[in-house]
Amino acid sequence: MTYTLYIGDRMYSSWSLRGWLMLEKFSLPFEARFVGLYSGTMAQDLAHLAPARLVPTLVLPEGTVVAETMAMAETLAERHPEADLWPSDPAQRATARWLCAEMAAGFGALRSQCSMQLSHIWQGFEVSEAVRKDLDRIEALFAHARKVSGTTSGPLFGRYSLADVFYTPVAARIIGYDLPVTEETRAYCKDLLSDPAVLHWQEEARKVTYDPEPYALDLERRPWAL
Numbered sequence: 001m002t003y004t005l006y007i008g009d010r011m012y013s014s015w016s017l018r019g020w021l022m023l024e025k026f027s028l029p030f031e032a033r034f035v036g037l038y039s040g041t042m043a044q045d046l047a048h049l050a051p052a053r054l055v056p057t058l059v060l061p062e063g064t065v066v067a068e069t070m071a072m073a074e075t076l077a078e079r080h081p082e083a084d085l086w087p088s089d090p091a092q093r094a095t096a097r098w099l100c101a102e103m104a105a106g107f108g109a110l111r112s113q114c115s116m117q118l119s120h121i122w123q124g125f126e127v128s129e130a131v132r133k134d135l136d137r138i139e140a141l142f143a144h145a146r147k148v149s150g151t152t153s154g155p156l157f158g159r160y161s162l163a164d165v166f167y168t169p170v171a172a173r174i175i176g177y178d179l180p181v182t183e184e185t186r187a188y189c190k191d192l193l194s195d196p197a198v199l200h201w202q203e204e205a206r207k208v209t210y211d212p213e214p215y216a217l218d219l220e221r222r223p224w225a226l
C-alpha cells in the first residue's frame with residue numbers, strides 16, 4: 001500500500017512541502033514524483049492526472065487522484081486514524097482544522113509578497129501594511145491555538161499535527177524574510193524549520209541551482225541560520 005505524491009521544486013514550492021510533510025511526518029508509505037514546476041514540463045508531467053493540475057497531487061494506492069492540500073490532509077487523516085494527523089481532542093481538532101483552512105484560504109499578501117525560499121535570509125525586506133496584517137492574524141491564530149491546547153511552545157496542539165504541517169512554509173517565509181514577529185512566534189517558526197524532515201527537504205532543495213533565480217529581490221542576503 002503505497003501513495004504516490006506529485007510535488008514540485010523543494011526550494012520554492014510551499015504547497016509541495018505541505019503535501020510531503022503530511023506523509024513523511026506521520027510515517028505513511030509513499031513515493032515522491034517530481035514535476036517540472038520551474039523547468040516548464042509541469043502540465044505534461046501531470047496530464048495523466050487531469051483534472052488535477054497543481055502540486056501537490058496525491059494518488060491513493062487504489063488509484064484515486066486527490067488534488068488540493070486540504071482534501072489530501074482530510075483523506076489521509078480518515079484513512080489512517082491511528083497516525084493521529086489531527087489532534088485527538090475534539091476541541092483541539094476543530095481548532096486545528098480552522099487554522100489549516102484559514103491558511104489555505106488566506107494570507108494573500110504574505111504569500112504573494114514573500115514567496116517561500118529556503119536558500120537564505122533576505123535583509124531589509126520592507127514589510128507592507130498588508131503583510132503586517134497577515135502576520136498579526138497569524139499570531140492571533142497561534143495564540144488562540146495555544147489557549148485551546150494549553151501549550152506555550154512546541155507544536156501548536158502539544159503533539160505534532162497537520163496544523164504544524166500547514167504552518168511550516170509560513171514559518172519559512174517569516175524566517176526567510178526576517179519578518180517582525182514576537183519571540184514566541186519566532187521560536188515556534190524555528191522549531192518547525194529545525195525538524196529533521198524539514199532540514200532534509202532543505203538540504204535536497206539546495207542541490208538544485210536556478211538561473212535566473214526565481215523571486216530574486218534587490219536586497220542583501222545572509223546565510224540561512226536558525
Ligand SMILES: N[C@@H](CCC(=O)N[C@@H](CS)C(=O)NCC(=O)O)C(=O)O
Nearest residue numbers: 013014015016054055056068069070
Ligand atoms: N490550492 C492548492 C494550491 C496548490 C498550488 O498553488 N501549488 C503551486 C505550487 S506551490 C502550483 O502548482 N503552481 C503551479 C501553477 O499555478 O501553475 C492546494 O491547496 O494544493
